[in-house]
Amino acid sequence: MKCPHCAVSIHESWNVIQEPNGWFLRLMKCPECKDDIVCVQRITNEQRYLDDDLWIQAYPTGSSRGPVPPEVPHSIAADYDEAALVLRYSPKASAALSRRCVQAVLREAGYTQRDLSVQINAVLCEKDPIKAIPSGLRVTVDLIRNFGNFAAHVINDQTTLQIIDVEDHEAEFCLDVLESLFDHYYVKPAEAERRKTELDAKLKAAGKPASKR
DSSP, X not given: OBOTTTOOBOOOOOXXXXXXXXXXXXXXXXXXXXXXXXXXXXXXXXXXXXXXXXXXXXXXXXXXXOOOOTTSOHHHHHHHHHHHHTTTTOHHHHHHHHHHHHHHHHHHTTOOOSSHHHHHHHHHTOOOTTTOOOHHHHHHHHHHTTGGGGGGSOOOTTTTTXXXXXXXXHHHHHHHHHHHHHIIIIIHHHHHHHHHHHHHHHHHHTTOOOOOO
16 A cells, blocks of 8 residues: 555555444554554444445545646646545546546647547557657556446547446556656656756856757
8 A cells, every 4th residue: 555644655554443333443654654544434234344445544634645746737637636535435436537637648748539548549559759658658558448448438528537337456556557647748858858958058158059859
């Protein structure tokens, strides 16, 4: 799991405490940041045992994901933040928001097809070496089409937020893919531009021509 405080990957090591009226607390301290993590669950009349899928994070509130890089456009970052926030309450809603976010990222990158599956196919078939994405990212982006049987649904501009059954890990994986897309399409180009600007300033100070693109 990722610590909801520091977003570092950690091993789960919970202490479970039973409270009155069927309430249970699950507590652990993050080994990295040393802050507490608290989840709650109540056993109903229909339940006989605690259900790992029914724990609700009581502390801290909010998403366990780190902040979106400032290079990412605000509208796309807002969809990502909301997808991360609702993940533990509704993986299906989170995946729907993630799909819309993926579609927006790809549209900004020049892939304007209406269907998400067709967009992804265009990315994977890209012949321009400058626009082609790295091989590792190609694999993960392609996997999105297989989650929740996305390929059997038409995910276009009108139905991007269509709710499709997904597993919890699939919804979280969509967020992981988005973070990789942010890094590829926004963060790395901005870093490259900053480095070029710094280099050109040094070249200018030395009386030399600016670097070529």
